[in-house]
Amino acid sequence: MSQLLVRGGRPLDGEVTIQGAKNSVLPILAATVLTGDQVVLRGCPRLRDVDTSIRILRSLGCQAEWEGDALAVDTAALNCCAISDILMREMRSSAIFLGAILARLGQADISYPGGCELGPRPIDLHLSGLRDLGTDIREEGGVLHCTAPHLTGRELVLSLPSVGATENLMLAACGAEGTTVISNAAREPEIVDLQEFLKACGADVAGAGSSSVTIRGGRPLHGCEFRCMPDRIVAATYLCACAAAGGGVYLRNARERHLATVADALRKAGCTVTSDGGGIACRCRRRLRAARPVRTAPYPGFPTDAQAVLMAALLKSRGTTVFEENVFANRYRHVDEMTRMGADIRVAGRVAVVTGVERLSGAAVRCTDLRGGAALCVAALSADGESRIFETSHIDRGYEDIAGDLRALGADAVRVDNE
Numbered sequence: 189m190s191q192l193l194v195r196g197g198r199p200l201d202g203e204v205t206i207q208g209a210k211n212s213v214l215p216i217l218a219a220t221v222l223t224g225d226q227v228v229l230r231g232c233p234r235l236r237d238v239d240t241s242i243r244i245l246r247s248l249g250c251q252a253e254w255e256g257d258a259l260a261v262d263t264a265a266l267n268c269c270a271i272s273d274i275l276m277r278e279m280r281s282s283a284i285f286l287g288a289i290l291a292r293l294g295q296a297d298i299s300y301p302g303g304c305e306l307g308p309r310p311i312d313l314h315l316s317g318l319r320d321l322g323t324d325i326r327e328e329g330g331v332l333h334c335t336a337p338h339l340t341g342r343e344l345v346l347s348l349p350s351v352g353a354t355e356n357l358m359l360a361a362c363g364a365e366g367t368t369v370i371s372n373a374a375r376e377p378e379i380v381d382l383q384e385f386l387k388a389c390g391a392d393v394a395g396a397g398s399s400s401v402t403i404r405g406g407r408p409l410h411g412c413e414f415r416c417m418p419d420r421i422v423a424a425t426y427l428c429a430c431a432a433a434g435g436g437v438y439l440r441n442a443r444e445r446h447l448a449t450v451a452d453a454l455r456k457a458g459c460t461v462t463s464d465g466g467g468i469a470c471r472c473r474r475r476l477r478a479a480r481p482v483r484t485a486p487y488p489g490f491p492t493d494a495q496a497v498l499m500a501a502l503l504k505s506r507g508t509t510v511f512e513e514n515v516f517a518n519r520y521r522h523v524d525e526m527t528r529m530g531a532d533i534r535v536a537g538r539v540a541v542v543t544g545v546e547r548l549s550g551a552a553v554r555c556t557d558l559r560g561g562a563a564l565c566v567a568a569l570s571a572d573g574e575s576r577i578f579e580t581s582h583i584d585r586g587y588e589d590i591a592g593d594l595r596a597l598g599a600d601a602v603r604v605d606n607e
């Protein structure tokens with residue numbers, strides 16, 4: 189079990205390179221199954237969820253080896269269509285393997301996926317889309333037995349723009365005869381990255397980034413080398429770290445076009461955020477103002493994944509900021525922990541009202557989920573004294589080395605691994 193020790197009160201001053209995006213690399217690792225060939229993913233982040241994907245690939249008979257910061261995956265020898273319940277429960281993205289395995293083998297056995305507890309996270313949209321493409325799904329003893337001897341392309345209309353369902357259906361549609369159009373598709377940058385990966389493997393996919401994605405299926409796919417996009421939520425975390433602690437940071441590789449709503453909220457709160465071709469700079473010289481209401485929404489709206497870190501940055505702002513969480517039912521689990529540091533936050537249903545306080549004090553706090561955990565690190569930077577952050581395994585799902593990155597940015601943060 190490890191802890192993070194963060195001593196607050198020191199303005200930031202430094203640079204860091206933003207890691208590859210977890211939420212891009214996970215569906216791409218599932219997509220490698222489609223190729224039956226070798227794929228090299230450059231700049232692949234070393235994360236717990238990536239390790240889980242590697243274990244899933246190996247359990248299916250594939251090879252996956254690190255070569256420096258590149259992950260080489262060879263799915264030629266895939267010989268199994270079932271993922272164990274233990275691996276399924278490790279993370280939400282295990283479900284994305286379903287579309288890929290069905291497209292490659294015509295059958296798959298999986299159970300329901302795990303992941304951060306943010307409220308109910310069903311996969312009904314994934315399953316109904318796969319049924320519409322011609323998959324027979326039988327549930328028995330918690331296992332979904334899926335068979336699809338002939339996937340057939342057609343129009344699929346999602347009732348909400350689910351990121352995971354869009355990805356799963358894109359992968360299944362690559363193995364379907366004919367054309368699939370996914371309407372009301374998620375528009376997140378990670379969907380565009382998945383499309384670019386599939387195109388690099390020879391697939392005919394267009395429209396990602398808009399609400400309509402078209403896949404002309406049935407083409408043989410081949411391996412490729414690919415570099416996935418920088419992680420926009422890690423970048424948002426470090427922008428918020430600067431906003432919380434004050435000072436100036438430069439985030440190499442971060443792309444402002446992926447972070448427009450976050451940068452905008454920080455500017456309104458009094459930070460200077462600028463970008464050049466190579467990254468984003470942030471400077472914060474004085475106490476922040478409260479922000480306008482922050483309403484999370486599917487992309488291009490304000491990302492739910494950045495809600496907790498922005499909240500952490502505003503805990504000492506002048507005035508009151510209203511947050512409205514519209515994507516997940518239970519994404520304020522970090523609030524009780526922030527309250528231990530002296531934050532003034534009232535939650536009622538989807539709404540959290542943050543009233544800025546003069547000072548926060550370091551405390552012993554517990555990570556409740558990935559982004560909530562990162563937000564505690566951000567809050568600790570603006571607290572007096574030392575904070576001890578426990579249950580950091582949540583953070584390891586999505587940040588390669590949050591303490592190292594924060595140190596590179598000038599913070600006093602260390603990870604302590606207990607026996």
Ligand code: EPZ
Pocket residue numbers: 210211212214280281304308309310311312313314315348349350351352353374492493515516517558559586
């Ligand atoms: C992805 O999760 C991300 N995970 C999440 O990131 C992110 O918070 C989320 O998209 C929203 O942006 C990955 O990419 C691996 P959804 P996903 O399907 O695909 C409901 C992080 O911190 N829904 O768009 O699970 C669902 O319950 C994580 O990095 C259904 O009702 O998100 C939720 O309320 C956490 N039925 C909403 O849609 C379905 O079949 C959005 O979920 C699918 C989803």
